[in-house]
Amino acid sequence: MSEVSEQDWELWRDYFRGGRELVAALDKRLQGDAGISHPEYLLMLSLWEAAEHSLRTGELAEELSWEKSRVSHQVARMEARGLVERRECETDARGVWVVLTADGSRLLLRATRDHTDAIRAWFFDLMSDDEKRVLGAVAQRMRENLGTVCASVPLRRRRSQATPPKVCA
Numbered sequence: 001m002s003e004v005s006e007q008d009w010e011l012w013r014d015y016f017r018g019g020r021e022l023v024a025a026l027d028k029r030l031q032g033d034a035g036i037s038h039p040e041y042l043l044m045l046s047l048w049e050a051a052e053h054s055l056r057t058g059e060l061a062e063e064l065s066w067e068k069s070r071v072s073h074q075v076a077r078m079e080a081r082g083l084v085e086r087r088e089c090e091t092d093a094r095g096v097w098v099v100l101t102a103d104g105s106r107l108l109l110r111a112t113r114d115h116t117d118a119i120r121a122w123f124f125d126l127m128s129d130d131e132k133r134v135l136g137a138v139a140q141r142m143r144e145n146l147g148t149v150c151a152s153v154p155l156r157r158r159r160s161q162a163t164p165p166k167v168c169a
Helices: 006-034 038-049 057-064 068-080 102-122 129-146
Strands: 054-056 084-088 096-100
Touching: 006 038, 006 102, 038 054, 038 057, 038 068, 038 084, 038 096, 038 102, 054 057, 057 068, 057 096, 068 084, 096 102
Parallel strands: none
Antiparallel strands: 054 096, 084 096
């Protein structure tokens, strides 16, 4: 087993805890501002960015790095609130499309401005341009090393032609 220096452990703890605290703060702010959770926001954003604002359940699971069962439960809750709807796939009887509704689109767009402001204040504004470049390079290498689905597909290629909100998390 290779040794990890105390400095490296401290860096890891700060990074990991900072990330968790940032997501918790974003979730709290989204709930207060728009009445939605961070996972709901991410799911709606994924649909917004997709062609025709719809994805198959498996694609949504890959996009969000969630288990299909988690997607299914989340979609059921959001469908009950009128934010998304399920549609049968005409070419695959077992397939289901998840589609962002007009109400979901309006809520997403309303929430995005404040969410973007929070991300800017709590993340981007804390870094110099050089730090942003380094962090971006490290994040990309991490994703490539882990072999995540999103790492192999550039974000710009996955997006629909519609102008999406200017936020990615």
